[in-house]
Amino acid sequence: MTFAYSGKILWINLSNAELREEATEPYLEWIGGRGLGSYLLSKHQKPGAASAAEEFIVIAAGPLVATGLPLGSRTAVSARNRLSGGISYSNVGGDFGNRLKMAGYDALIIHGVSQKPVYLLLQDGKASLLNARPLLGLKISALRQALLDAHQDNRLSFLGIGPAGENKAAVSCLMADRAHAAGWGGSGAIFGDKRLKAVVAIGSKDIPLFDKEGLRKKIQELNWRINTSEAAAGLIRGGTHGMAGAGGYSGLVPTGVKNLQDEYLSPEESAPIKEDAFRQWETGRSGCFGCGVPCLHTYRMESARYGQIISEGMHANSVRGLASNWGIDSAEDLLMAHTLCNEYGLNVDGVSAAAAFALECAEKGIIPKEQAGGVTLEWGNGPALVNLVKQIGEGVGLGKTLGKGVFAAAQEIGKGSQKLAMTVKKVGVNEQGLRSHRAWALGIMTSTRGGGHLGGSPQTENRRISAEVGQRIFNNPQAGAPGAYAGKGKLVAQTEGLKVVIDSFGLCYFIYGWYDLSFANLDELAELLYLASGLKLNGAKLLKWGLRVHTLERQFSAEHGGYSRKDDRLPERFFETAVSGGPYKGAHLTHTEVEKMLDEYYAYLGWDVETGLPNNLPEGSVQQ
Structure with missing residues (x-):
């Protein structure tokens, strides 16, 4: 068995x-x-x-x-x-x-x-x-x-x-x-x-467990810890929309603005799209199978513009990608655009990056402002951008080009538009904190799949963990300091390994290491695997295994896509322009310091520092 x-x-x-x-x-x-x-x-x-x-x-x-x-x-x-x-x-x-x-x-x-x-x-x-x-x-x-x-x-x-x-x-x-x-x-x-x-x-098949009674006791313990977790309480209160959308609860979370030309939205500009502004339309909360942390909202809105909108979800990336990154400040337009992404089966991040690129192209006169199908390309024009989402879903008009992704769209449009395409490894970027949060930015640069933070970008900086906690967990007192470069290469590499483990086990990253570091204990994760499966290993071996998978993924991207150190880059915009206001005013990336982070990242992983490529697949079988 x-x-x-x-x-x-x-x-x-x-x-x-x-x-x-x-x-x-x-x-x-x-x-x-x-x-x-x-x-x-x-x-x-x-x-x-x-x-x-x-x-x-x-x-x-x-x-x-x-x-x-x-x-x-x-x-x-x-x-x-x-x-x-x-x-x-x-x-x-x-x-x-x-x-x-x-x-x-x-x-x-x-x-x-x-x-x-x-x-x-x-x-x-x-x-x-x-x-x-x-x-x-x-x-x-x-x-x-x-x-x-x-x-x-x-x-x-x-x-x-x-x-x-x-x-x-x-x-x-x-x-x-x-x-x-x-x-x-x-x-x-x-x-x-x-x-x-x-x-x-x-199906209803029972899954056989190695130590059923031991796992039952562990589940009781985990449920108690989740019920007393401040991070879980924050997710239950407002989901990731509340935690990280439009400044988050703290008001300190950056947000992408107008194709990431900036990463600051004032409190007054954020107010119409914050989570509490949507509560008048909330009909309930939902979560995944057996989840005690229902982080998704369900909404019903009677809209004069769109009729009845029934929707579910609304994570922080929808708020950022379909509102601030397009200059939209209307809850009605945001909810409709989000709902259409769900209904058509569209990746919010890809849609956000492509449409924001088109808006900036129109602003700079590269493509016509007036497009077919009632689409007027101007910042904040919610109804027009809702129509553009429909066009992307249906593969018509400008939507057919944008549906290819922002990199391919820029190649097709040409006329110097490529500089306005916010991509990493040809994948559109719908992000925040790229100028101000060093480890966060590095995780996006080095992502093997391109363009996103759900790999090596840690939450330590957004959570502002103390120097004491950073030293104790990561041997880096600056792990929670957004503007510090020191030690962030190693931190991002370690986060990659943890994320592989979480994704491979089938656990939710929001609690197991993302918002609550007390659940990121690799020895405890190894214990969970043992109780369920009988596979016995410790946290150090588990991390080594996770980094082995990450290395395998890097090799795949190098072999199939030709990616190496030269592609672990953000667009120049994040080095040349600074955050305009708020707690991170003046922040931008520096090439010299980013190169040092990359050196540290590759060295920790045992990859070739010059090329950023693995020398070979490291050992690390869980059965060893």
């Missing part, structure tokens, strides 16, 4: 409709989730393979999913990045990971192209491909309802695409259930190219 696992991996060849099962046990070296996904992708995805039939996409739940652990419900999606050509990994919440395992499978390896539209049904240990033609064109909420109507089973969860994925927009993504996005790398377009509308999981 393989404890903590369902015990099976399913191979799906859509070209010939072949479904083949394989035991999970031979792959335990890669644990599960992101670790397993990155390994399988690296092994099977051929460099240079261009056709959809040759593309692989891996969907995997970790060993701590469906075990009863609090906040243990995450699913990893791994593929070659449609925007960068390198690695793409996403980590999505909702119910899908639990239902995947309860339906009898730990991971899915999908390749080939179906001759007709299909969806994959996983139900109580059996798999089948079903006709998806009646589901074509459906947006996410309608897709969910159609699947529930077809199967009449409230255990159902799904991972699927909306119209944006069907239209093969590179900024499209997979959506789990209603509002959980696997938002990186164009996973929606990969499903669209494969004519795969969704994966549906239905």
Whole structure:
């Protein structure tokens, strides 16, 4: 018996409709989730393979999913990045990971192209491909309802695409259930190219546990700690919208403004889009399967402009990306744009970066201000930008170009517009704190998937941890000092290793190390793995293993995308212009200091400092 696992991996060849099962046990070296996904992708995805039939996409739940652990419900999606050509990994919440395992499978390896539209049904240990033609064109909420109507089973969860994925927009993504996005790398377009509308999981299988009583006691302890955690309380009170959107609770969190030309929004400018401004429309809160920290909002707004808006979600990246980064200060327009991203199956970050780029291009006269379909490109024009989101989802007008991603759009438009494209490794950037928070910025620069902070960017600076805590946990008293460069290369590398572990286990990063460092104890994480699976290791070995996976991902991006040290860069804007006001007024990056951070980062990882590339894959099997 393989404890903590369902015990099976399913191979799906859509070209010939072949479904083949394989035991999970031979792959335990890669644990599960992101670790397993990155390994399988690296092994099977051929460099240079261009056709959809040759593309692989891996969907995997970790060993701590469906075990009863609090906040243990995450699913990893791994593929070659449609925007960068390198690695793409996403980590999505909702119910899908639990239902995947309860339906009898730990991971899915999908390749080939179906001759007709299909969806994959996983139900109580059996798999089948079903006709998806009646589901074509459906947006996410309608897709969910159609699947529930077809199967009449409230255990159902799904991972699927909306119209944006069907239209093969590179900024499209997979959506789990209603509002959980696997938002990186164009996973929606990969499903669209494969004519795969969704994966549906239905099941109630009990997952075998190595030490059931020991895990039960640990779950009781964790629930008590979560219930007394200030970070968890902050998430319950306002979600990430409250924690980090529009300045956050403290007012100290930076935010991207007008294509990241600035990172400061005054309190008066922030007020209309802060979390408490939305409470008049809130109808409840939601979270993932078995989660005691419901960080998602549900809203119902009667809008004179858009009619009734029923929406779920609203994380900080939506507030930043669809409001301040576009110059919007209307809750109504923000909520509508966010809802459309959910419904079309669009990655908010990719949409934000592409539309903000177009707005600045129009401002500088590179493209016409007036576009087809009622789109007037001007900062703060909410109704026009809502129309632009629709165009991106439908693949029409300017939206067809922007749906390719900001890098490709800039290449197509030309005329010097490339300097206005905020990208890292060809992936659009929807961020904050790039000029002021050194470790945060470095994590985004060095991200193997490009453009985002959910890899090596720590929360230590935003949380302003004390010098004492920084010294005790990271051996760096400046870990919580945003403006300090010293020791930040090592800190980012360590964070990469921790994040790999969290993603591979199937835990929620918000609590396990992101907002509450007391849950980032690698020895305790190793204990959780042992109680569930019987795999015995310590925190040091676990970190080493996490950095091994990170190195594997770096090798993939180098081999498939050609990335090296020269690409671990932010646009010059963040070095040449400073924050205009607020607590970080005058902050900007310095090339000399950034290069020192990069040197430290590569050296800690054992990579070649000159090229930023791994010399070889380090040892570090969890079974050693």
